[in-house]
Amino acid sequence: MRRIVVLLSIIVIVLVLFSSCGFLLSQLITGTNQRQYNVQFFINGLPREFLNSGISEFQDVKFQDVKIDETRIEIKISIGGVDYSISETKISSFVNGFGGTFNAQESKNISIEGTVTIRYSTDTSFESTEVRLSFPKSTYTIPNNSKNFYVVFDVPYNSNVPTIRIIDYPYTYRFILVTSDEEFVKITDGTNEYKLFTNELSGKKQCTFVTERGTTKIYTFESEKGVLKSGTPKQVGITPDYEEIDLK
Secondary structure, eight states: OHHHHHHHHHHHHHHHHHHHHHHHHHHHHHHTTEEEEEEEEEEESOOHHHIIIIITOTTTOOGGGEEEEEEEEEEEEEETTEEEEEEEOOHHHHHHOEEEEEEEEOOSEEEEEEEEEEEEEETTOSSOEEEEEEEEEEEEEOGGGOSEEEEEEEOOTTOSOOEEEEEEGGGEEEEEEEESSSOEEEEEOSSOEEEEEOEEETTEEEEEEEEETTOOOOEEEEETTOOEEEEOOOOTTOSOSEEEEEOO
């Protein structure tokens, strides 16, 4: 009788060990498809509604006459079956971008939707004005099946259709525009026109405009004070991946 009990105990232990090993093996196999995605988010341009208020007319209203009461960027992404919500309210992030890290199963696609809000007032306004720009949910292909890429919310001033671009990290190029004071800046590429404003970041008044390497476009940058510079993105593989444009 004792032998039978011992034998049954051994069988139970063996079954438990096999079961545990099987679970760990399945977890290991599943885990091989796990990825950590490093994503940088940038807003390329101010909503036209904000600019149509007359604030964008450099000769009429200077940025120093404008008070930015609030900026808010709300983004929802879905990747590898996992949903994430991001909310960013720093003004410096609105004009210089911000990053996020997301863990999910490997995926060829990402779904993105977002809302960009800016609330401001001027010397002549008694209440804040709020402008909101929405990007409807859509699915995008992750270029080169990359785990490091940029999500650019493109808002040309001369277009009624803002878009979202996904750019693989090696193909991204940043123009960092630096001014002496916080002020409006204008960016043109021969086709589109964008407007941003500079904000204090690491001791500099700056904003960031994101584009793609490999293009032969010549970008023109103009400060509120009329300082004019131009630049062209470096080719893929040439470091660094940015250029500082002095508009002081």
